[in-house]
Amino acid sequence: MTRLLQALLFAATLALAAPGTAQADAGDSPVLQRIEARGVVNIGHRETSIPFSYMADDGQPIGYSIDICLHIVDAIRAELENPDISVHFIPVTGQTRIALMANGTIDLECGSTTNNLTRQRQVAYLPTTFITGTKIAVRRGTDVSEIEDLEGMIIGVSAGTTNEKAIKAHIAEHGLNIRITEVKDHSQGWLAMETRRIDAYGSDDVLLYGLISRSKSPDDFEVVGRFLSFDPYAIMVPRNDSGFQRLGTAVLARLMRDGEMERLYNRWFAPGPTNINMPLSDTLRVAFQIQALPE
């Protein structure tokens, strides 16, 4: 019943939004209206989500997600027929992003946020721009290639993350004898790793590569195993604004159609300015193809 209602509501919003997007103005999109009124697009960015959204040495936010968002800003300028619309960057954290989006401070959150259905009760997302999932980092030479090999050892996870959920579920499901140490954040997790408090650290694989690349002895560690969870990253936009969401979706579809998305990806990840060196995976390439909707 609720599904039917949602579908009807969705259809209704689409029907209402459709004529709006045809015109060269803000239409009935509250976000586009306020952008038009302010003359500014407010972009929320992270400060240390390397290489998605972080601060360059000169204090400017840069990264893969930021580049994508700047394409969306161009589309907003075209839509509102106002090339003078400027961009205002606002730093957000895991604790403030929802508050700032809910109160209308930021129009787009360009970081490294996982899209899931529970969170969609609070915010809306544009198409997936990156696919990661939980993997484990171990010391080289510990003879561990999958989480099952950690039998009798200790794994660390950052408390409250989707990784914690995935690893705990996996351990419970398979009845593994692996002890879990919870840490406050990734830097403490890595500290636990370096001081041999834990034998493995579980996190999104892209973050593990980042932690390893910044450690003092990157050669001592490696990321192993299959994905234990599925974490698609996406740009976050306010909920209940299908007009704005459609505009963002259209931009991403175009970028994926004309290959620009892959160029952006290679610029930041292969090997990328931080030397993270993660070539485009087949999964993500297919995701780009599937999301490359026609006009």
Add this chain to the structure above:
Amino acid sequence: MGDFDVSVILDNLPFLLQGLQLSLVLTALAMTGGIVLGTLLALARLSELKPLAVAAGLYIDFFRSLPLILVIFWFYFLVPLVLGRPVGGFYSVLIAFTLFEAAYYAEIIRAGITSVGRGQVAAARALGMTYTQTMHHIVLPQAFRAMVPVLLTQGIILFQDTSLVYVVGLKDFLTSAELIATRDQRLVEMFLFAAALYLVLCFSASQGVRLLQRRLAK
């Protein structure tokens, strides 16, 4: 871990001192704001206007019932929402500390005010002084004299409490030390240094307060 390496402390001293500066500025501002607001709250709580007294009492009891860490989270979350625009972490935290510490200062100040005998208040009123005049000329000067050591001691506690901004990643002294500890794998050196510095600063300050207390008691 290797041997104790003093150079990691010396090399990063400017960065650490910058953190310390933030801790001290936050302490000074929150203490000033907290004492001003705390005085108002104490006066309200002692007011003869019942609703005002009850409201101030609720405010004080409410904040004193919460862990500071939770209050910091709340304001980190709430301040941007209330102001409708983003504010730096520093201002969120400053507002949180000011409002939180005000509850503690209010109790100290209330105790100070009630320590000035009722007789004096009655005498001042009998002389025809207004409530404001009585407070301004008779009660508050004596009360503050009695309270200064306690207020300063609470200031030392406040300084220690500023280390909690670590939980929202604001670069105070402790956060700076932790950043270096994790970055350079020198946690023994950094955390021991942090502990030693806090100990020296807080111990000296408390000895200072003790001296002052002796002088005021004369």
Add this chain to the structure above:
Amino acid sequence: MTYNWNWSILINDPYLGWLVDGLLWTLAVSLAAWVIAFTLGSVLGILRTTPSPTLRTMAATYVEVFRNIPLLVHFFLWYFVFPELLPDAAGMWVKREMPLPAFTTAVVALGLYTASRVCEQVRAGIEAVGSGQRNAGRAMGFTEQQVYRYVLLPVAFRIIVPPMTSEFLTIFKNSSLALTIGVIELTAVTRRIEEYTFQGFEAFTAATVIYSLITFTVMGLMRLIERRSRVPGMISLGSG
């Protein structure tokens, strides 16, 4: 404001269970740490009032060292630094084999820190009984031990009920710092719910209400006990 309030999150599975678990951990940390703080603090408080200058200095040094370092730093020292200073085998045991490493560390750190505050309350209580009673006890031929056992402590502990209550409530509130070393107590649970569901306001509100309710309940109960335990003719010490 487009925040989508969803209070039902608080009673939904698994979030309700998390909140309950978080509360239980908070209580477990607080109570276990209180046992350490009360025991050690009482011993130290007595030492600070003994005639022996050596014992007095030892206890005073403990108080100054523990009281002048922020609690959060104590947590880090016990969790990160302590195992590194031990011999390798012992350090590895603390880091890896010790049961409930984060919980145990939190209890020890919080207990030892609060002992310094309890010590000061106990000392104040004993001093408030007055040297007259101490001398009277001695004059009656009591040994030093008997003076404490039968004269000073029974009175001292009754007049410090209010400040001890507020010390207990402080330990209860301070237990929230355990989240920084990975104990998933009540405050940590609210952050976890925010991360999972983006419904942080609801979780924060729940935690705030729980902390307040418990504090007010304890204060109410202690006011009753205080009335019962009041020593006739002696004012109990303020809850500073």
